[in-house]
Structures are given as structure tokens and as C-alpha cells.
Amino acid sequence: xxxxxxxxxxxxxxxxxxxxxxxxxxxxxxxxxxxxxxxxxxxxxxxxxxxxxxxxxxxxxxxxxxxxxxxxxxxxxxxxxxxxxxxxxxxxxxxxxxxxxxxxxxxxxxxxxxxxxxxxxxxxxxxxxxxxxxxxxxxxxxxxxxxxxxxxxxxxxxxxxxxxxxxxxxxxxxxxxxxxxxxxxxxxxxxxxxxxxxxxxxxxxxxxxxxxxxxxxxxxxxxxxxxxxxxxx
Numbered sequence: 001x002x003x004x005x006x007x008x009x010x011x012x013x014x015x016x017x018x019x020x021x022x023x024x025x026x027x028x029x030x031x032x033x034x035x036x037x038x039x040x041x042x043x044x045x046x047x048x049x050x051x052x053x054x055x056x057x058x059x060x061x062x063x064x065x066x067x068x069x070x071x072x073x074x075x076x077x078x079x080x081x082x083x084x085x086x087x088x089x090x091x092x093x094x095x096x097x098x099x100x101x102x103x104x105x106x107x108x109x110x111x112x113x114x115x116x117x118x119x120x121x122x123x124x125x126x127x128x129x130x131x132x133x134x135x136x137x138x139x140x141x142x143x144x145x146x147x148x149x150x151x152x153x154x155x156x157x158x159x160x161x162x163x164x165x166x167x168x169x170x171x172x173x174x175x176x177x178x179x180x181x182x183x184x185x186x187x188x189x190x191x192x193x194x195x196x197x198x199x200x201x202x203x204x205x206x207x208x209x210x211x212x213x214x215x216x217x218x219x220x221x222x223x224x225x226x227x228x229x230x231x232x233x
Contacts, residue, residue: 029150031168038078038142038167045138046114047079047167050125050145051086051095054189059102059181062146067099067181068174069144071106073167079142082108083132085116085125092194093186101184120197123160123212126153130162142167156212160219 038044049070052062073079082103086095096115104110116132119125126143133141143153147168157164197206208214 029147029154029166029168031147031170034150034166034168035170037165041140041165042078043140044079044142044165045140046081046083046133046136047073047142047144048083048085048125048129048133048164049099050122050143050149051084051089051099051119053089053091054093054095054098054184055091056093056186057183059183063099063102064181065169065171065174066145067102067106068177069169070099070103071108072174072177073144074108074112078167081112081114081136081138083114083116083129085119085129087117087120088191088194089120089197091196092191093189094191097189098184101188102181105181121206121209121212121214122149122153123156123210123215126156126162126164127160127212127215127218130160130164141165145169159212160215 047070049066052060052066054060054063070082070084074082084096084099084103086099088094094115094117096117100110100113100115103113114132114136116125116129119128130141141163142165143150144167145153150166150168154166156162201209205213
């Protein structure tokens with residue numbers, strides 16, 4: 001009897017484990033697993049690196065980490081090109097242009113660096129940069145950032161119908177990099193008469209932007225334009 005009474009518990013445990021495993025695979029970008037995939041698929045035509053606010057006169061830890069990871073992937077043959085993505089969102093400095101100047105300091109050839117300046121949310125970093133990559137003829141694409149951000153973006157590749165891999169930062173790979181990033185010439189990336197996103201958008205609108213609302217609108221517009229062009233033909 002005890003054996004039979006344990007059967008439902010075992011079945012529940014198996015189902016719970018399976019669902020947890022499915023959730024893990026669907027939503028979490030495991031750094032080592034993703035890196036192993038990247039090793040097999042490299043070189044990527046381009047990696048997308050999302051921006052982060054720049055503090056005038058100093059390079060913050062997140063910016064430094066993302067630029068150094070881009071440098072690592074470029075120097076070690078994981079990518080041929082880099083798209084830095086982000087406009088002037090929370091500070092008056094265009095994030096993608098800041099990152100380009102910092103990346104050049106690390107020795108990345110400027111001709112292999114592209115900047116996407118429209119994005120104000122991470123979903124937009126992913127979408128607009130993917131559209132830019134497509135327009136440049138890049139097919140094999142990856143998104144490179146912290147594991148948490150890559151995990152957050154993972155479901156949006158399906159929502160936006162994008163074929164993009166993820167290469168989360170592996171800190172052990174960059175912690176010993178000798179590169180020291182110096183402050184840049186602020187005037188080169190400064191937006192005059194700047195108004196921050198929090199003063200341009202309500203919290204609700206900003207949340208919807210984070211969830212890809214603006215991207216969905218643009219995707220619908222693109223579909224309409226495509227239908228109209230077909231009708232004209």
C-alpha cells in the first residue's frame with residue numbers, strides 16, 4: 001500500500017522537474033551552455049551589445065564589462081563585427097557612440113563597429129540592431145550582455161521572430177584583461193537640450209516599452225507596408 005501511495009508523489013515530482021527544466025531552457029541563458037554553442041557556431045557575422053548610461057568623466061562597471069566582453073569575443077574570433085545599441089536615454093550621452101569610442105580604445109578596428117542610436121529599451125536594442133544587421137547583410141547574429149539581460153531577452157526572439165543566439169558575459173574571461181578604459185571626449189557623444197526618458201515617458205509607458213510595445217507597433221507597420229507594396233505590384 002505504501003508503494004502505491006507514493007506513485008502520485010513520484011509522478012508529481014517528475015512533472016515538476018520536467019516543467020522546471022522546460023522553463024529553465026526556455027527562459028534562462030546559461031552562460032557556459034551558450035558559450036559552448038558559440039564555440040561551435042563562431043565566427044558570428046555580428047554581435048549586438050546593448051548600451052548603458054555613461055557617467056561624464058568616468059567609465060562605470062557595467063559599461064566596462066560589456067565593452068571588455070565585446071573585445072574578448074572580437075579578439076578571440078567569436079565575431080567579425082559589433083553593433084553597439086542605444087540612444088541618449090537616461091543621460092545626455094548617446095550610449096552606442098560612447099561604447100564605440102571605448103571599444104576603439106581596446107584595439108577593435110573602427111570599421112568593424114556599428115552604432116544603432118534609436119533604441120531606448122533592451123527589447124529595442126535587440127530588434128533595431130537585428131534590423132540593422134539584416135540591412136548590412138549579416139545573417140549569423142548573437143546578443144552579448146550579462147546573463148540576466150540575455151535571459152530576459154530570450155523569449156523576445158520568438159515574439160519578434162528573430163534568429164539570434166545569446167552569449168552571456170563570462171566574468172572569468174574578462175577579469176584579467178589588461179585593458180583600462182579611459183574617459184572619453186564627452187562633447188563627441190553629447191546630446192544638447194537632452195530630456196531623460198523618465199521625464200518623457202510615464203512609468204506605465206516605460207514598462208510597456210521594456211516589454212516590446214514600441215517594437216510590436218513597428219512590426220505591424222512593417223507588415224502593412226509590405227502588404228501595400230505587394231498590392232501595387
